[in-house]
Amino acid sequence: MRSLWADTAPASPPRRPLPGDRTVDVAIVGGGLTGLWTAHYLAEADPSLRIAVLEAETVGHGASGRNGGWCSALFPASLDTLAEMAGRSAALDQHAAMRDAVGEVGRAAEALGIDAQISHGGTISVVRSAAQLTRARAEVAHARSWGIGEDQLTLLDAHAARERLDAVGTVAATFTPDCAALHPLRLVRGLASTLDERGVSVHEHTRAARIAPGRVTTPHGDLTAGTVVRATEGYTPGLPGHRRDLVPVYSLVIATAPLPPETWARIGLARRETFTDHRHLVIYGQRTADDRLVFGGRGAPYHLGSRVRPAFDRDERVFAGLRATLVELFPVLRDVTITHAWGGPLGVARDWCASVGLDPVTRVGWAGGYVGDGVSTTNLAGRTLRDLVLGRDTDLTRLPWVGHHSPRWEPEPLRWLGINAGLRAMTWADTEERLTGRPSLLARTVAPLLG
């Protein structure tokens, strides 16, 4: 089954593979949001640059075209981790850059005439148990200790929470205005079209077999380039020399048929707020522009050897679990029709810290490890790579994630054992909390390993 996004985005023109050996200034491997934003900002800054994007399938084939459409200010590494890496002030700079990226995605889409159905409605995270309330209060207190005020993160009481989202058992919620819901594939395809118009070469069905300084090898020919950028996220382990840089973790999604106004009157999300709750195993949802609910979560297994296969995009057990959770949250959806179910791999670094960089000697650059927070972070990566490639020293190139090198993942089968044990632990932690009514001890033990 195709994703909802693939069924509702304007068609994309076919783009021809690399037509033999070519020479460019910048070669970008990966036609997701990282690759496309990087090409966009580079072409905008210096229209004379010869830029080529190589995509193994079609643009948006990866996570960028299939995600939950949260354009959030979330960054996978916490403020505390960033402060340990680079100091408190640098951590706050990264936080501010993430908030700005949410707005920049909207501004850029509008300036480029891309209708990505963006609604800047914020995120509501409902609290549905005493243990979740303890966590939500701690999250707000922690934000305050960083000087993050009510305007960025607020604790809502039950009444205020239910006015926004009436999920069963809601006793409170946290709310942040720093998120927009969008249609990810419309954004990807819109960006790719603007690149076509600017004369940037986007070659589809062109898989890079190898990335080396100054050269990308493909079955269609070699691309020689002054700078090479790797933007392959969850697919990175498939490239020689990068097997243990990132791991692909699957996230799966379902979408309902359009819901009538009377159903929405009972659920809420009048401003198309994105939503989740304070459980351990991640869930995420959005109300689409055509009034469906798109709802996703983790829980699908990690596959030995960091394999990525189309068959892994579907897991009937996880889809059934997502549907059950959705109905548990909103019983009015008891008989709802699920029209679409899909999934895809996101990329996780060993220390759960996203990074972007350019080696000044080899002139090989990269960006990735966004976990589930890449929709906005890819935009920040694109602008940062622009500055790095052009040799500019800017506020962006001084952010703490720039040039960060995460440790490599363990060899197999340790990787498989550890990641799947972590995923299981998060499910058990939620069960433990349901049974005991207290914050999970298991989660506290495992959380430091999971970022």
Ligand SMILES: Cc1cc2nc3c(=O)[nH]c(=O)nc-3n(C[C@H](O)[C@H](O)[C@H](O)COP(=O)(O)OP(=O)(O)OC[C@H]3O[C@@H](n4cnc5c(N)ncnc54)[C@H](O)[C@@H]3O)c2cc1C
């Ligand atoms: C189901 C799901 C839900 C998600 N939900 C959210 C969300 O709501 N909000 C959020 O912020 N983030 C979310 N994410 C994460 C987010 O989508 C990603 O972090 C982001 O899209 C990564 O963009 P990217 O361009 O780096 O990678 P990708 O979009 O994965 O693009 C990489 C591209 O590289 C291509 N490629 C790979 N290898 C090669 C090669 N050798 N040669 C040429 N091309 C190659 C692939 O085909 C792919 O198109 C979600 C991810 C998934 C899977």
